[in-house]
Amino acid sequence: MRQDQRIALRKRFAFRCGYCGVRERDVGAELTIDHFQPGSKGGAHESENWVYCCHACNEFKGDYWQPNSARRLLHPHVDNLASHVIEQNDGNLRALSESGQIYIDRLQLNRTPLIEHRYKRQLRDAAQVEERYLLEEASRLDKDIQSKKAKLDEMRGGEEHA
Numbered sequence: 574m575r576q577d578q579r580i581a582l583r584k585r586f587a588f589r590c591g592y593c594g595v596r597e598r599d600v601g602a603e604l605t606i607d608h609f610q611p612g613s614k615g616g617a618h619e620s621e622n623w624v625y626c627c628h629a630c631n632e633f634k635g636d637y638w639q640p641n642s643a644r645r646l647l648h649p650h651v652d653n654l655a656s657h658v659i660e661q662n663d664g665n666l667r668a669l670s671e672s673g674q675i676y677i678d679r680l681q682l683n684r685t686p687l688i689e690h691r692y693k694r695q696l697r698d699a700a701q702v703e704e705r706y707l708l709e710e711a712s713r714l715d716k717d718i719q720s721k722k723a724k725l726d727e728m729r730g731g732e733e734h735a
Contacts, residue, residue: 574606578620582606586625591649592680593630593687600627609648611636624649633680647676658682664692 574582583604588597590604597603607624610616613636626634639645647657657673658666666682668674677683 574618574623579606582620582623582625585620585650589625590627590630591624592626592634592676593682595627595687595690599690604628605631607631607634609646610640611638614638629684630680637679643671644675645672646679647672660691660695662695664688664690664695666691 583597589595591607604625604627607626607630608616608618609622609624612618616622616638634646637646647654652672654673654676657668657670658676659669661667665688666677668677
């Protein structure tokens with residue numbers, strides 16, 4: 574793989590594992606390249622067959638290949654993962670289909686560190702939403718206070734001339 578192809582792949586996957594979603598910065602290094610259809614099973618060495626992924630997911634996937642079966646592995650850029658897997662509030666993934674269950678089981682996506690990682694991300698995301706709301710509310714209240722101060726000053730000014 575050429576360097577420009579690797580960079581393009583990293584960008585295509587937003588610097589995250591295509592399977593579990595961990596970011597390069599989460600693991601402190603670049604991730605690996607998986608041949609979705611393994612070379613040993615006739616997979617081509619081309620960008621449409623590459624998945625940028627963490628070492629653990631690459632190892633768990635191995636040379637698994639069941640393309641014409643309900644037991645096939647979902648492809649992160651071909652399949653609509655949301656139709657097969659849902660993230661729960663506790664960080665666990667739950668399958669919505671047989672393929673979703675294969676995806677979770679084969680890649681061991683409910684391993685403890687990933688559950689904790691997803692749960693912490695959920696908490697972080699919720700805190701950011703709350704922070705934005707509070708900042709907007711504080712801004713609204715500040716404008717309201719300034720408006721009331723202006724009206725009060727106007728009323729006081731009117732009393733002095735009366």
